Amino acid sequence: MDPNEEVCLCYHVTQRKIVAYLKRENPPVASLISECLGAGTGCGWCIPYLKRLYAMHEAGLEPDLLISPEQYAKQRLDYHATGERPPGGDDEQRHPEAPVP
Numbered sequence: 189m190d191p192n193e194e195v196c197l198c199y200h201v202t203q204r205k206i207v208a209y210l211k212r213e214n215p216p217v218a219s220l221i222s223e224c225l226g227a228g229t230g231c232g233w234c235i236p237y238l239k240r241l242y243a244m245h246e247a248g249l250e251p252d253l254l255i256s257p258e259q260y261a262k263q264r265l266d267y268h269a270t271g272e273r274p275p276g277g278d279d280e281q282r283h284p285e286a287p288v289p
């Protein structure tokens with residue numbers, strides 16, 4: 189995902205802002221990413237992705253979501269319509285070196 193794309197679409201928090209927060213604050217738990225402009229405190233769609241970015245950071249990897257912004261936004265719309273995440277959850281976009289959160 190381009191760093192300037194939004195991970196939390198509810199609060200318009202970009203991947204760049206989240207990664208900068210992780211590097212600056214090194215939070216002890218993923219849920220503290222909510223302190224970064226409220227990321228994850230709206231509809232909840234982005235929470236697994238925030239956890240993924242956190243896990244990458246904890247593993248010493250450069251956090252990056254391997255999903256296009258268009259696919260990400262479409263899956264969020266589907267999630268809002270059905271309450272279901274896509275088959276396989278967000279595992280299909282897992283960074284190949286990232287640990288399972």
Ligand code: FES
Nearest residue numbers: 197198230231232
């Ligand atoms: S997209 Fe982040 S809380 Fe809705």
